[in-house]
Amino acid sequence: MFDRATRLARSLFGDVDSQVTLKLETGFWRSRSQETVPDAASVREVMRRGEVVWSADCAADPRFRNDPAVINPPHVRFYAGAPIRLADGSTPGALSVLGLEPRPYDPSLARRLQDLADFVADEWARVSATRGQVGAERTMSAVVKAMPVAVVLTDRDARVQYASPAWMKARGLEGVEVVGKTLFELRPDIFEPWREGIFFCMDGNNRSIERVPFPTPDGGQGWAKVELAPWVDTEGDVGGLIITSYDITHIVEALERTERSEQRLKVALESAELHVYEMDYVRRELFKAGAEDTFFEEPKTYQDLFDDIFASVDPRDRASVVEAWARHEAKGAPYRPEYRVARSDGREVWVQGSARLVTNSEGKPIRLVGALRNITRQKADELALVRAKEEAEAANRAKSAFLATMSHEIRTPLNGVLGMAQAMAADEALSPLQRERIDVIRQSGESLLTILNDVLDLSKIEAGKLDLESARFDIDEVAKSVHATFQAIAETKGLDFEFCVDKAAKGIYEGDQVRVRQILWNLVSNALKFTEKGGVKVRIGRRDEALSLTVFDSGIGMTAFQLAGLFRKFAQADASTTRKYGGTGLGLAICRELAEAMGGTVSATSAPGMGSTFTAVLPLKKVAGAAAKPRKPPKARTHRAAPAEDRPVRVLAAEDNTMNQLVLKTLLAQIGIEPEIVADGRAAVEAWEREAWDVILMDVQMPVMDGPTATGLIRARERSEGRARTPIVALTANAMPDQIAEYLQSGMDAFVAKPIEAQRLYEALQIAIDGRRNDETAAA
Secondary structure (H helix, E strand, C coil): CHHHHHHHHHHHHCCCEEEEEEEECCEEEECCCCEEECCCHHHHHHHHHCCCEEECCHHHCCCCCCCHHHHCCCCCCEEEEEEECCCCCCCCEEEEEEECCCCCCCHHHHHHHHHHHHHHHHHHHHHHHCCCHHHHHHHHHHHHHHCCCEEEEEECCCEEEEECHHHHHHCCCCCCCCCCCEHHHHCHHHHHHHHHHHHHHCCCCCEEEEEEEEECCCCCEEEEEEEEEEEECCCCCEEEEEEEEEECHHHHHHHHHHHHHHHHHHHHHHHCCEEEEEEECCCCEEEEEECHHHHCCCCCCHHHHHHCCCCCECHHHHHHHHHHHHHHHHHCCCECCEEEECCCCCCCCEEEEEEEEEECCCCCEEEEEEEEEECHHHHHHHHHHHHHHHHHHHHHHHHHHHHHHHHHHHHHHHHHHHHHHHHHHCCCCCCHHHHHHHHHHHHHHHHHHHHHHHHHHHHHHHCCCCCCCCEEEEHHHHHHHHHHHHHHHHHHHCCEEEEEECCCCCCEEEECHHHHHHHHHHHHHHHHHCCCCCEEEEEEEEECCEEEEEEEECCCCCCHHHHHCCCCCCCCCCHHHHHHHCCCCCHHHHHHHHHHHCCCEEEEEECCCCCEEEEEEECCEEECCCCCCCCCCCCCCCCEEECCEECCCCEEEECCCHHHHHHHHHHHHCCCCCCEEECCHHHHHHHHHHCCCCEEEEECCCCCCCHHHHHHHHHHHHHHHCCCCCCEEEEECCCCHHHHHHHHHHCCCEEEECCCCHHHHHHHHHHHHHHHHHHHHHHC
16 A cells, blocks of 8 residues: 555656655654654644645755755755545555655645555555545546546556556547557557566566657657556455556757767867866766776776865876865865876877866865876977977087187188288289289189178178168268278279269268168179170168168069069079179178168069169168268377377287288287287196286187187286286187177177178277276376
């Protein structure tokens, strides 16, 4: 009797437990466990009130929250109980349903539960007094009809004795007389496959099937949960079956949607090499999805993570990961560490982790939600990038070292060629033929020096070490010097060569005169090189408050394709042009870099056979006043060591190369200076210690002791002995920007690059001598 009632209650309420509890003298008897317990607070409350008691959330209900079944497993959260009320007014117990999830009050279900309790009471009365059977059957029928569950009652031959409206509707049998017919006659498509199971239950066995497909009246497919149980007649024999089923189609479809969604998520996570997880500290459960095997050799369990969540972190990275987690716990800081996974197979797997700790209102952790992303390829790419950067830097250093070495090795012999050519050109006794030959030597050497300087300029630009000077200069003087340089070349080729400085452009400008001259020099040189007839015209004007340098030529011209690559490094018109006209292809590229460094531009227009036009626009400020005047070379006896005494200028030169020694002697002799020459840095220091010098000319690379080391020793002893500072000018074939900076850092005051230009040497001497003289005057 009680089993039938509790089964119906479970069918009515779904995922719940159900039992009948009776109050005995010794305690409370429970039909589910067939045991008696000392107390049952929930049943006492139902009996006291005499009506349905519904607790939607027992944990929050003062009446039940201290009940052992609420506090301890199974942690009951929902309770509903209906009193079993007998006809004499007594209430011997209650019919109860209990669930593990909260459930809001449903008056319809409450009424049906009370109906079941009343059914139990009626059945009890019938069994006890063998009366009221008809009333009980009617009550049962009413209850079954009202229940949202399909019920069919059969005899031992599977003939229908009773069928609820819900059962008939679900089987498409509405309006059909079903009583007296077998299940197999009514719906053979449904029940024939069940024949063996049905008669198995007729032998007194129960059967429950969680998910059974069935055809719906509209031709679709539904799902039902089915329970088969035998019923017993008054003699205790099996009279037939009670088959209950509830439509769970919506639940199954929801589950299938969830499963499909999870499958899609799994594919997406695995494709992205992501692994997500959630630790439920309350239920002690671990949910996880995604590419777990990408990270770990063995699947992780809740207990694994609970015991040591950092166990999978490589020992090399554990400290930083633990620190990041501590900040997240303490301050809620984002937790996104990058670390390696500890693996026994030696495979390196990099992970980017992220996690968030969820706490309750009391700050106690209840969940941990996290994700892992495989960043091994990203780390490999980063490492490759670092290695590529290091290799590029090493290659750049090697290139710089090569340029420095080649610069030194080329400048050293070139110093002898140009130095002697300059000295011989100053000899007024030369015949015209001798002077012509000297000019050929000088021009050839200067061409080689120009190529070398182009390479060094490019190196400066690429290294970002190009420093622009700012001084006043006269644009007319720049134009005249460039015109004078190329006049002879134009005459030799029979070309018209015209320079024009617009009236608006004339005047003084603030900027780097050397670089402006270099741009104009390169543009004119390029025009003359590619022009065989006609001429070259240079026009210097003003454009939008900027200085414009325009060079027109009637040369071979260029195609649009050639124009597109014109300002690239080492680029020329084509291979045949390179063979015919020569050149490095650096001049125009350097022009563009220099112009852009000044904030300007260089452009070109051309057509094959129509000549070319090059224009440089430089935003240089035009100023009032005079240009800076170049220094004149010093005379042999124009300076005094003391106010009342005239004496020769004393120059100490440290130079190990005998050819360069001869060049120095020859150039200095032309201005009346006879230097004392030593062959290494140590000898220079010893000579400085013996006597005073107006200027020291110091080579850089020398045997025994190099120039910077010797300079450092001299400066240190000047400070310790209180001696006046002696100007030191570096004479070096090492003219790279970083090398020059190193020489100045060692204590040198200036430098003159090899091959030595006489005028630059004289200017450096004049500056050094004037500076020393001013220091001595101030000291006096």
